[in-house]
Amino acid sequence: MPRPRLAAALAVAAALLTGCASGDDWSEPHPSPSAVGAPGAGFVDGPGEPAPESTVTPEPGSWARVRPSAGMRVVLLTAGQDRPTKTLVEAVRAWAEAEDVDLRTVTAADGTDLLPAVTRAVDLRPDLVVSAGNDLIDPLAAVTPSHLDQRFLVVGAELAEPTHNVTAVDWTGGSFRGEGLGMSSTYDPASFTEARCAAAVRAGAAAVLTGHTGIVVWLDEY
Numbered sequence: 367m368p369r370p371r372l373a374a375a376l377a378v379a380a381a382l383l384t385g386c387a388s389g390d391d392w393s394e395p396h397p398s399p400s401a402v403g404a405p406g407a408g409f410v411d412g413p414g415e416p417a418p419e420s421t422v423t424p425e426p427g428s429w430a431r432v433r434p435s436a437g438m439r440v441v442l443l444t445a446g447q448d449r450p451t452k453t454l455v456e457a458v459r460a461w462a463e464a465e466d467v468d469l470r471t472v473t474a475a476d477g478t479d480l481l482p483a484v485t486r487a488v489d490l491r492p493d494l495v496v497s498a499g500n501d502l503i504d505p506l507a508a509v510t511p512s513h514l515d516q517r518f519l520v521v522g523a524e525l526a527e528p529t530h531n532v533t534a535v536d537w538t539g540g541s542f543r544g545e546g547l548g549m550s551s552t553y554d555p556a557s558f559t560e561a562r563c564a565a566a567v568r569a570g571a572a573a574v575l576t577g578h579t580g581i582v583v584w585l586d587e588y
Contacts, residue, residue, distance in 0.1 A: 405431065407428065409572070415578070434467060441490050442458050443471075443495050444497070458567055470492070480501055500523050510528070524543055533582075535569055537562060538554075540553070562588035
């Protein structure tokens, strides 16, 4: 290949590589995500803000008009291969694809990797960490109070004493709170249906985007 043509080819390749790297680089600052649209009537009970650690029961579908602004950076933090966890993971991925969310996944390799996995997720500095899997609850309880500027969404479980940066979505059959702690309802893997998990992800994201954090969103209509 003549030298001019080789130089041109190398230049094109370098440009392509640079473009791909910059598009995937979360180290660069970007605008904070915002809510596109507003929740419908009955999303949050009462005229004021819900109290910290309180439980709200939104009207079904009241969150449907809320979307994240394009390019929101989200880390899906997951552990476990059980069917409920897999259903939650697919729900998060479907939501991210539909809403133009920049999604990355951090998966705990085994029981010894749970706490390091939470740390890896936080180190990416996303706009939101979405947790799927009961095994992550105790590690999250240990880490979240030390990272109050990082927002977390726990789906299908909750932290027993969440700080204001942790929001949870629960329902009858899905409300694990950690080892040795009681649950709001008996755990039922069959309650993790595709429809309920999809609704939970959207309702939880809507709560975070509209500033209703540090609460439990309770869904029982799906």
